[in-house]
Amino acid sequence: MQVILLGAPGAGKGTQAVQISKRLGLAHIASGDLFRQEQASGSELGKIAKSYMEKGQLVPDEVTVKMILGRISRPDCAKGILLDGFPRTLDQAKALDAALAKEGKGIDLVLYIKVPNEELIGRLSGRWICRECQVPYNVVAAPPKVAGKCDKCGGELYQRADDTEETVRKRLDVYFAQTAPLIEYYTSAGKLAEVDGEQGIEQVGRDLIKIIEARDK
Ligand code: AP5
Ligand code: MG
Numbered sequence: 001m002q003v004i005l006l007g008a009p010g011a012g013k014g015t016q017a018v019q020i021s022k023r024l025g026l027a028h029i030a031s032g033d034l035f036r037q038e039q040a041s042g043s044e045l046g047k048i049a050k051s052y053m054e055k056g057q058l059v060p061d062e063v064t065v066k067m068i069l070g071r072i073s074r075p076d077c078a079k080g081i082l083l084d085g086f087p088r089t090l091d092q093a094k095a096l097d098a099a100l101a102k103e104g105k106g107i108d109l110v111l112y113i114k115v116p117n118e119e120l121i122g123r124l125s126g127r128w129i130c131r132e133c134q135v136p137y138n139v140v141a142a143p144p145k146v147a148g149k150c151d152k153c154g155g156e157l158y159q160r161a162d163d164t165e166e167t168v169r170k171r172l173d174v175y176f177a178q179t180a181p182l183i184e185y186y187t188s189a190g191k192l193a194e195v196d197g198e199q200g201i202e203q204v205g206r207d208l209i210k211i212i213e214a215r216d217k
């Protein structure tokens with residue numbers, strides 16, 4: 001299966017992707033995580049990405065598409081992929097469709113996690129992420145068992161530089177201008193399913209799994 005998780009910054013894409021990919025055996029491909037890894041390694045791509053990410057802007061399509069198509073051509077993606085944070089523009093969506101079509105594949109399902117705006121800013125200001133395995137925590141909704149440490153791997157938790165209120169507002173503007181049109185794109189293609197992302201983390205997860213399993217039969 002080729003599945004996309006769509007939703008605004010803070011909707012819970014990363015939170016759900018970690019669980020779902022493990023349960024269904026899909027490769028979790030998160031464009032933001034890949035860019036952050038490139039930054040940490042000090043690569044040229046990482047430097048380019050940083051200059052956009054710190055302003056809350058999208059990294060240019062050309063750079064992003066190249067990175068993701070390279071990643072999804074790797075062997076671990078043969079069993080299926082769960083995309084988190086990509087595509088984010090119509091051009092990215094079209095490039096993805098074209099690349100999958102060349103291999104006789106296509107997107108099976110787009111899961112749209114819907115959360116009202118006011119809720120998103122609060123969630124991101126309370127987010128802490130594992131430096132090692134990227135699992136997101138939240139001081140209110142999903143605190144780690146030991147403060148500052150990842151439950152899963154013991155890694156150190158940190159706050160993302162782009163999770164300040166000012167940059168989050170910019171990311172939300174960018175989302176509504178450039179990414180929200182994908183809701184219409186995938187609805188027209190008969191691929192979109194919507195989930196209420198304001199529910200608790202576990203319930204959102206159950207709803208997502210139910211939709212995927214129904215589609216997989
Ligand atoms: P990226 O890393 O993808 O960030 P994002 O889309 O802004 O999304 P987030 O990771 O902030 O939110 P999420 O939905 O994963 O939420 P999470 O599960 O962590 O991208 C960063 C940047 O990279 C972009 O701004 C751009 O510059 C660049 N980039 C990336 N992809 C790109 C692309 N395709 N094209 C161009 N540029 C690109 O949850 C958030 C918080 O809420 C956590 O604390 C969590 O614990 C909590 N939470 C989760 N679910 C719930 C719930 N149900 N109830 C209560 N709290 C919850
Ligand atoms: Mg994320």
Ligand code: ZN
Pocket residue numbers: 130131132133134135150151152153154155
């Ligand atoms: Zn960890």
